[in-house]
Amino acid sequence: MTKRIGLFGFGVVGQGYYQIAKKQKEKWIPDTIVVKDQKKRRSSDIRFSYDSQDVFDKNPDYILELISNMEEAYEYASEALKRGITVISANKKMLSAHLPELINLQKVFGGKLLYEASVAAGIPVITNLETHFEEDNIISIEGILNGSSNYILSRIFNNGLSFGEALRLAQQKGFAESDPSFDINGSDVASKLNILILHAFGKFVGEKQIATFGIQNLGEDEIALAKSLGLKIKLIAKAEKDYRGISAYIIPTLVEESNPFFGVENEYNAVKINSEHLQDQFYQGKGAGSLPTGAAVYGDLIKARNGFGYNYSKVNFDKPLDEKLLNLGVRVLIKSKSEEIIETNIFSPEFIKCIDGFYFSVGKIKPKNLSKLNELKEVSLLALPDFLTSSDVLKSLEGIKKSEELLFK
Amino acid sequence: MTKRIGLFGFGVVGQGYYQIAKKQKEKWIPDTIVVKDQKKRRSSDIRFSYDSQDVFDKNPDYILELISNMEEAYEYASEALKRGITVISANKKMLSAHLPELINLQKVFGGKLLYEASVAAGIPVITNLETHFEEDNIISIEGILNGSSNYILSRIFNNGLSFGEALRLAQQKGFAESDPSFDINGSDVASKLNILILHAFGKFVGEKQIATFGIQNLGEDEIALAKSLGLKIKLIAKAEKDYRGISAYIIPTLVEESNPFFGVENEYNAVKINSEHLQDQFYQGKGAGSLPTGAAVYGDLIKARNGFGYNYSKVNFDKPLDEKLLNLGVRVLIKSKSEEIIETNIFSPEFIKCIDGFYFSVGKIKPKNLSKLNELKEVSLLALPDFLTSSDVLKSLEGIKKSEELLFK
Known part of the structure; x- marks a missing residue:
């Protein structure tokens, strides 16, 4: 049975999704694609719309929200969920800001919201937290969650570039934005860690509470220090839980060769989960790029078609979702x-x-x-x-x- | 709603499952536990049965098949599937021998069969192949899939033990059986690779077709050679696909430091998947042990409760499932x-x-x-x-x- 799909946004992720969908036997091609900029040159094979209402007028079964503007993304996602439509989103900033309301909309109106692509792109970390780890007690979750920062650190450590040279190269390669500050100051990572904390521990802490320090001020001395000790610097996000509460921070970290993060290079991301029963697990995969991210969006659509939705079973809906972070030294x-x-x-x-x-x-x-x-x-x-x-x-x-x-x- | 659960076997995995189930809020404690050996000393808190029929007489919703005997395991699993009961199994030998029949029984009678614990214990590789990679085109899948062999290799490379000393230590620690030949000659790995090939490529090749060479004859010279080159030896299983067909082999392999398998030590397992869209992914986790394996069984039960089953969507049921392996040099x-x-x-x-x-x-x-x-x-x-x-x-x-x-x- 053909499903109607509405797509918001045709940037890197939207184009990746489209390219994948065209090749598949189910051909889940969006029947409406809404973009913002009427002046941008685009493929002449595809008809675009510039009015978001066009998507809703077609009564879609699924909506893919793949734009970068956070407020508009929230508007489309919540509008769709209020109509009981299943939404796939890759917008970590929007999700990180609005997850409590979005969870509530799912509960009230019955639509589902999946967003695997929003954290670590191709790595199925949210799905695994929601399924394989659903009844396990997670002790800590740690990750390299920003491909641009990691690319810059790889160029510094593996090719001897200075921070400035590495940053310019990352921009030339399209890994970092022309204003790369959200990538390198840890802000992008904070959105992702905030989402992971909700699925790992069932609490919404809000990214402002997450202690965040980026790689933007890394100097020659610290880099030379790491090299002289045979270590590397990686931007590590970590959240952990004990009987007193949850701690969460993002900070450039010296890692030794036996640490699995040591070998995570370039635009790869990685996540390490420590839990009571399954114990240590480590996942590594592409954390950026049109095809890996588009494939995660496509994967969500297939999971939704198969009846899958997040259970949020670690969330205790009788208690406030907000948690004040316990952050130790x-x-x-x-x-x-x-x-x-x-x-x-x-x-x-x-x-x-x-x-x-x-x-x-x-x-x-x-x-x-x-x-x-x-x-x-x-x-x-x-x-x-x-x-x-x-x-x-x-x-x-x-x-x-x-x-x-x-x-x- | 309480579900009735029947458990076959109370060895390492069964006890791990039981220990986890007792702690959970849903308390999915089996109401019947069938064991074989009446003379073995067992916990006096649990009532055991010695007659497999006791499980079926109670009309269970789920059956956990966690015994080592392959023929009996097949008998119980197929009997249960014929009654439309959902079965969780950890028996790789049995699954590798009978998957085509077991898939058929699921299709005909509607019961589900999940078996995440059978390959790489705690790592959710089968679930991810069935969900996240469901519509992606897998090019190769590679893994360290036997904890005992890997433990032995770690002791040789990290502690300077000889092969014989390392093997004795593995036996003392309970990682290797008293007859460890299936662990070290690659036979156990062949069962697991055979299962992975079915989920990755949709074909049943049969483990006898998989070219298999173990670590049992590794000599001092090869170990010294690896060390002198700064490399390690790992027992790697690999299956890959091109337009001509599938190749599959298991062979001790020299790996360099930048290879993610290099850092996989002791009883850990790891799997590397390369696919067209999601590209490279690498998963590492405990590949043995009572709690990680028991947690994978528990996880399957939760997934089944949530309505999850394997779709086998890469299997083309119109064509024969059997594939003659193309094995190149x-x-x-x-x-x-x-x-x-x-x-x-x-x-x-x-x-x-x-x-x-x-x-x-x-x-x-x-x-x-x-x-x-x-x-x-x-x-x-x-x-x-x-x-x-x-x-x-x-x-x-x-x-x-x-x-x-x-x-x-």
Whole structure:
């Protein structure tokens, strides 16, 4: 039976979906495609519409919401759900902002909302949390969730580019936007982690509560430090639960070779789940790109056709969905031009050392301060693995600085 | 609504399931547990039955088939499916032998059969092939699918044990059976690969057709060679498809650090899927153990309760399910006491060299010969990565032998 499909948006993801749908035996080609910009040159084989009402007028069975504007996306998705229509969305910003209302609309009107493509593109992490892990008790979930940041870090560590060169290359390759700040400052990751927390722990924390620090201020010193220790830097998002509550933070992190995130390169994403019974699982796959993301959207459509919907069975609907985050200290290396920044933000510092006009310290930072620090230009942070002692860090830093001095003599 | 559950078998997996079920809010405790051995000491809190008919007499909604005997498992599973009862099985040997009949019984009588725990224990690979990859075109599927072999290889490479010492340790830890031959000769892996091939490519090839070579004859020379090249040996199962057909083989393989299988250690399993749209995905998780395997069984029960069943949508029921394997050559290092074995089995050898009474050669072996060679005592094989040249191998071998000579002078 042919189903009527309405598509909002024909960017990277929408085109990926379209390309896949054309090849399949079921040929789930949208009968309406609504786009915004009437002046943009587009394929002449496809008829486009510029009025969102055209989608609803055709009484679609499914709506694919693949636009980037967050407010419009919410308007179309909620309108569709109120009509009991199943919606597939890839808009993490919109979902992260409105999941409680969207869950409610599903419950009241019976339409389903699937959004596998919104987190880690091709990796079926939401589906697995909702099915395989449905009755398991998740202890932590961790991930590399932004392809652009990871591409930049790969170019720095594998090809010796500077941060600026790597960023320009990422933009040339189309991995980063012309304004890449949401990618590199962790904001995009915060939306995704917020969605994962809901499916892993049943709580809506809101991305503003997630302690977030990006890679935008990574300097030559931190990169040289990581290299001299045989480590890499990855932008890691982590949420964990204990009997007191949930902690969640996003921070550039030093990872060692035996850590499965060490080998995740370029536009790949990865997710590590630790649970009571299934224990450790690790998933890696393409976290960006037209075909992998379009395939995740197509996959959602097939799952919906097969009767699948998210059960949200970890959500306790009798209790408020909102949760105040318990954020404990994270052990970091901090670098700043101002000693005061360090003294105000670092607890029990293991050392404070001034090298060449920069203050370095290792100590615990309260995750609630991370997001404030993230807006400063001259502060850089690296989360440290437990095995790395202060004296290892100090020795490496001094070694780097000494060899730099030699270079400039 | 409480469901009636009948359980066959109370070994490692059955006990894992029971322990998990007791803790859950739905408390899906089996009302009948049938075991075989009346003399075995068992928990006095649980009433056991010794007559399989007791399960069927109670009109169960679900049957969990978690025994090791393959014929009995098939008898119970097929009996249940004929009554339209949903069956969860973890018995890879039984499934690999009887999938075509079992698929047919599901179609005719409407009962469902789920068996996520049968391959890679806790990793939801079958579920993902059936849902997320349902409409994607899979090009290859590769895996580390036997926890005991992988544990042995980890002890050899990470702790410097000999093969014999590592095997004894695996037996002490309960990872390998007292007769571990099915684990180490690749036979257990062949059952699992056979099941994966059905879900990835829609064809039933039968495990006897899968070219299989185990780790049982791995010698000091091959281990030293891998170490001297900075590589590890992993028992890799691989199936791939091109326009001519499907190839499938299991063979100890040299892997480099950038290969995601390199870091898969101990009782972990891993699966790598390459497909047209979702492209590369890699899953890693516990491949053995009471709780992870029991949780996969519990997860199947929850999925079945939610209405999920395998669609087998890659199977084309109008064409015969059986497929004759197209097995092309694999490039290997072969070691044998007999030069004739090498000459008969290796095509276009890049060299043949006798060192200390052993003949070594690098060349292509027809996978169809692998299973015959697998029964010989004095032959060892290693699949080689493309980048490794003959002269690299030869130089390393000569280096190893030279340093051995020095040791014995």
